[in-house]
Amino acid sequence: MQLAKTIVIKPTMNCNLRCGYCYEFIRNGTTYCKDTMSIDQLTGIVWRTAKIFPDSKILWMFHGGEPLLQGAAYLEKFADCIREVNKEYPVDYKIALQTNATLLTDECIRILEKNADLLSERIVSISIDGPQRINDMTRYSVEGKSPFKEIEAAIQRVKNSELVFSTISVVGTHNVKCAKEVFEYMKDLGANLCKFVPNYNSDSNGNAEMYGIRPMEFAEFMCEIFDLWMHDLPNQTKETQMIIDPIASIICTLSKSVVTWCEYREEKCSNFTCIYPNGEMWLCDNFIHESMKETAYVKNIYEVSDEELKTILLTPNRVCKFDEFFSKAMGKCSDCEIYEHCKGGCLPTHNEMLKKSKSLYEDYCGAKKLLIHHIKRGVDLALS
Ligand code: SF4
């Protein structure tokens, strides 16, 4: 049976940073799951999946917490396992890495370079929110120190290697008014893809907290980034060209090309699986554990038979109440004028806003409209 999907593996939920907007530690003082996944457990999951789906195509996303806390030898054994499974079965397995880069040592780079053929296009995805002045406001170590020098040194090591990297930047109060500064910095950094994700942290009444911003602020930030990017386009060569998300995803929806970012796709969380260190499977780590267990918790991989796991990996949405949640959450989108391009956004985020405050939800939709119309106008103008 065919299976094509991304499986997010979280070998640990621990992290050596304590970013000011991360709920994981700030609110709870501890992580959601304190276990770690041993390398035997991880490779066991990969082999088991290949045995159940001998012709599957899976991107194994090495994620956390900070996955490199497991050490370089762990990473190497994981890559070796993927290579062996690819030889043993007619599967097509690839790996990707999401890291804060502070532990991206020469040894890790050597391992990744050695396995470059196994790495998906956006191989090393590095979290960074802008230049040091900005990054230091929210991203600091457990001891409260700046990790910036380590991050920049790791990026330099990646640039000196055969690897390419992408960046993921959280947009919050610390950088939302600094679009130009962030854009210029990212341009100089030279990532092949820069992804901006909004920080919508808010309390139960929808009031922003922990560096959280309103959706409209994010839309205005992205409109400015789009204008800067358009203005800079004539200077960009094939080598220096920047792809920026969500701009690229929106342009893909306008030109009816394939969109990779789930927020802008019809098919969202329903075929996603995220495996926690203790074996818990959730549709995605964006679901809130305390309030969304019924909606998105699937089962524990160590407690299900192969037959059950087969059904879970094929249709995780049917093992929990996701489909019900989906119809309810998307109800308001069905006659929206921009649905074709927005596709409802990230469902748990969108749903939380609806639950917390009507004005916040209206702001969410208003922001989507502002950004999509702005990009459409810019693209139309450029093509005319
Ligand atoms: S929860 Fe959000 S980020 Fe996760 S798969 Fe669904 S839409 Fe995508």
Ligand code: SF4
């Ligand atoms: S703007 Fe709002 S209502 Fe319209 S498709 Fe997006 S999330 Fe749904």
